[in-house]
Amino acid sequence: MKKLTQIALTALLVFTTISHAQTQLKKGSVTYTMSMPGTTEEMAAMGETTITINFDETTQATDMSMMGGMMLMKTIIPIANKKESRMTMEVMGMKYEITDIGEDALKNANGLNNLDDAKEVIYDKKDTKEIAGFKCYKATITMNDGSKNIFYLTDAIAPQESASNSKVKLTGYPLEMNMQTSQGNIIMIANKFSKDIPVDAFKIGEGFTKITKEELKKQMGGM
Secondary structure (H helix, E strand, O other), X not given: OHHHHHHXXXXXXXXXXXXXXXXXXXXXXXXXXXXXXXXXXXXXXXXXEEEEEEEOXXXXXXXXXXXXXXXXXXXXXXXXXXXXXXXXXXXXOEEEEEOOOHHHHHHHHHOOOOOOOEXXXXXXXXXXXXXXXXXEEEEEEEEOOOOEEEEEEEOOOEOOOOOOOOOOOOOOEEEEEEEEEOOEEEEEEEEEEEOOOOOOXXXXXXXXXXXXXXXXXXXXXXX
């Protein structure tokens, strides 16, 4: 369980900065399925994993559901002040709010669109596919360690607004991502886009116990 929790935390933090994306309505919701092919039994135990990113002009919320809904995780990130980010986890009847997630949100802001560890990106607009109703084109991103991430982007959704100093920034919003991470190969593919977001998308419910990341790891390690 401890390793499964670490995988989930890593995956969610990678995706907390997939956007602040903007449609013409300046808000929306993108739902992805996530897989980690050829990885561990712990990942297999997650079952189907879905990730939904809700965003408007000021805030982004990422919801992850694993193990058939038995494990739920959520991050809420104010775009202008990522130190105020919040994360919750619900697993096996327990509800936790992780109190020291703000710095992780800042450190992981290079996960996707900021790409501080990217060396270059090459676009191939002849290599296209339709994803979630949008025409997308291929982007090959070479990282400083030599690994390559393959994204398919759409220009119909604006890319992230960011203060990052990275030399590589994407021209569009990713609806398919094949990434090499420390936890293995992660593939995310969007299957739904909506211009509307749930009314409670940026809210944390009741009944959560506040806990630090280290305290959470100890709790999960003891299960």
